[in-house]
Amino acid sequence: MGDQVRQTVAVIGGGSWATAIVKMLSEQDIKINWWLRSVSDIKHITKYHRNPSYLSTAKINLNKVNPTNDLKASVRDASILIIVIPAAFVAEAISDLSQTDLKGKRIVSSIKGMVPDENLLITDYLKKHFRVEHHDLAVISGPCHAEEVAMERQSYLTVASEDEDFALQLADLLRCHYISVTTNTDIYGVEYSAVIKNIVSIACGIAHGLNFGDNFQAVLVSNALSEIKDFLDAVSQKERDINASAYLGDLLVTAYSQFSRNRTFGNMIGRGYSVKSAQMEMEMIAEGYYAAKSIHEIKQEFEIELPIIETVYHILYEKISPIIEFQILKDKLK
Missing domain, CATH: 3.40.50.720 (NAD(P)-binding Rossmann-like Domain)
Structure with missing residues (x-):
């Protein structure tokens, strides 16, 4: 041909x-x-x-x-x-x-x-x-x-x-x-889910940098899936299977993989890097950094609780200590 x-x-x-x-x-x-x-x-x-x-x-x-x-x-x-x-x-x-x-x-x-x-x-x-x-x-x-x-x-x-x-x-x-x-x-559901899972991946990286273990991360990720569902239900009321690979699968691979740049970025923040120094050392874009601010601002329009998203936002944009934020977050997870 x-x-x-x-x-x-x-x-x-x-x-x-x-x-x-x-x-x-x-x-x-x-x-x-x-x-x-x-x-x-x-x-x-x-x-x-x-x-x-x-x-x-x-x-x-x-x-x-x-x-x-x-x-x-x-x-x-x-x-x-x-x-x-x-x-x-x-x-x-x-x-x-x-x-x-x-x-x-x-x-x-x-x-x-x-x-x-x-x-x-x-x-x-x-x-x-x-x-x-x-x-x-x-x-x-x-x-x-x-x-x-x-x-x-x-x-x-x-x-x-x-x-x-x-x-x-x-x-x-x-x-x-x-x-x-x-x-x-479900174009909006898939697109928003991909955005939010990068923020969650940063949270997972921060947790690892703070020496939280696998037990904590398992609970963190399971709670994150609930946050994704709550957000999607609020902004795009469409029937969807949140356990499908486009949602849960994409969340898992980004939260756990060695190749996840967002997780790497979060790990550096948890270990004490500033946002700027972590970005400079990575030389790659962690989409979750920008997404944390966008999702934080969008969620203000809806009456939904997104504690993991808010934790990442506070650390990255309000410069609150990761240790303090995760001590608060751990009591909100279930």
Whole structure:
């Protein structure tokens, strides 16, 4: 099948998860326009078939993948755009695109965060600023870490869209011998759950940094699932199975995995790092840091108790001692 008739998908972002998605997509007979900001990374990928900055063990199939730093060109002939940029930088990264550039295209968020200041999910941001229709939107969620995708370990994704046909189409693009994909129509539930589990993962990291053990973390995570359910029920009244992998599974992998950057960030905070020093040492974005402020502000509109979320918010933004906050939190868990 020639390039001229192959479907084209644009992947916007150059990080580890973007690299993992490019690897998954390249298992299909499609063309992938891969936008990266870094010119030097593009040159390296073109020469060595690997992203030097992230997930360098993953080999990139350049027969199917076209790395570029021309954003408009990357989306021009694509029918589907998958955005994989830290939420705090989405607005800046796609600011050169217009409503016209996105017209008639289907847009996918694989971002587990919220746009700061506006406190918007990525799908809501795209609807507000680019007038993307809700039925043209989808989200990709876990439970899945990029590092295990690179190793081709069996992994699972969830694709959510209110358009079931679009969800199934996207699932077929991502599915391969090491990736299983399920679909659902709970786009807000999946998106919000992915945001909140990063905050919980920070809490788990802080607990570990403070030398709380496995017994405490088990109770912390089980209580966190209840918080996620309470929040979702308040903001999006839709029937959902909170024990499904898109919710509970994604929470577990982020709360416990060695690959979780949010857990790593929290662990550093628990060990006494300041927020700034932890961010500088990690050199990677912990989405849960920004999400803690957004979810804290959103929850003010609803009469719901989210003690774990509030604990993380107090530590990160009000600079209250992690030891003091966790002494208060432990008496609220059950």
